[in-house]
Amino acid sequence: MNTLLEVSGVSVSFDGFRAINNLSFRIGKAELRAVIGPNGAGKTTFMDIVTGKTRPDKGRISWGEKGLSLLGLSEARIAREGVGRKFQKPTVFEDQTVQSNLIVSLKNRRGPFAALFYRPGSGDFERVAALAGKIGLTAQLSRKAGELSHGQKQWLEIGMLLAQEPRLLLVDEPAAGMTLAEREKTTDILVEAAKTRAVVVVEHDMEFVRRLNCRVTVLHEGSVLAEGSLDHVTSNPDVIDVYLGR
Template sequence: MTEPVTPTLLYLDNVTVSFDGFKALNALSLALDHTEMRAIIGPNGAGKTTMMDVITGKTRPNQGTVLFEGKHDLTSLDEAEIAELGIGRKFQTPTVFDMHSIEDNLLLALKGERGPFSALLSRHTNQESERIDALLERVRLTAHRQRRAGELSHGQKQWLEIGMLLAQEPKLLLVDEPAAGMTDQETADTADLLRDIAKTRSVVVVEHDMTFVRELDVKVTCLHEGSVLAEGPLDAVSANERVIEVYLGR
């Protein structure tokens, strides 16, 4: 059977996931272009997390197509294989090595052939040092490189984990509620950071904070009951009567 050809980076078509008769995803279709950032919104239970679980191989769909780069069938791969293709996921709660420095957290995450902790026992190369310097600058943590990760604010930990994902050189980042628990300034800085990242790779942001979504200034997809309810610019989606009814309220 010939795989469908698509110019998009990520292509979901007619994806359905059922748990004991409940359809967490119901014939979901979605396409994401290269270097596109997309905001995914919707009420609790809309299928946002299940969608990310399917993309990363944590959950197998009952039916449907999930293609990456037009050729990789994600439904036939495990989580490690999908990560190797260049799909990284950041959960809502930051997962960093609290007792290690920020620099060492990034060193552990660098894409390479070495075992992770052996990286800390050997001197890193000039190329690795330059990569870490660039990552620290990109996630706004250059001044904190020798601090222990556990000393960072919640927002800074979010940035560090995004930096650790970028160290793996992904083509697609899935980011779950990055603005949760942040100060107003951290929220604005995070929007700037994600916009910067989206210049070179694709980003999917699941978020409830509509102020943050507006700052991202990207196409919005609203999910409801496992399907796409509305899609387009935030103003158009926010004005949709069904979106108002099931999610935004009046």
């Protein structure tokens, strides 16, 4: 496997509570992975550590072909390196159109002056049109984001992240609050995205995880409890005991 991200022996404690305990995790350059586990298993802290929001007490995090250490880098620098994160609650510019949301997210201008004087060109509109097609919002481009359904806002935010061309996409509970049809479309979006980048989906909905049809990592008390196909991990007695049996 061409490893994109490797987390090795990472631990972090908050006020004496060990949220992540000697965690090791790796994902390839074009791979879809689901991360499941009970509340308090360390799923969110794991994402916080990878994105630089939380600094671990020990361990290492290697990124990319050259094994760049993400430890000590700012959240902004890690994002520039290609780590994108989608939180559970969608954060879109509700007063702007879907098209404007996507245009402002395109990876090409990061300096304040460049952003200030930027005027989108035909190439930008073509990229946005292609993105809208991928996330199922072609017919909604001229609508204000605030008018979209919950599921459509989730797709728009995924599209805004994809516009930044991340190499790793971290997605937190995308299926929450969605209709069945919206969940099926979300599955399609994530599976397609994982053909060209790494995608990690943190999720509680087992039916949604089954639809993703990917390798599953089970976290418990800040460590990997089991890993493999969904059928493999859900038949593991320890997983049944600490998570599925509840």
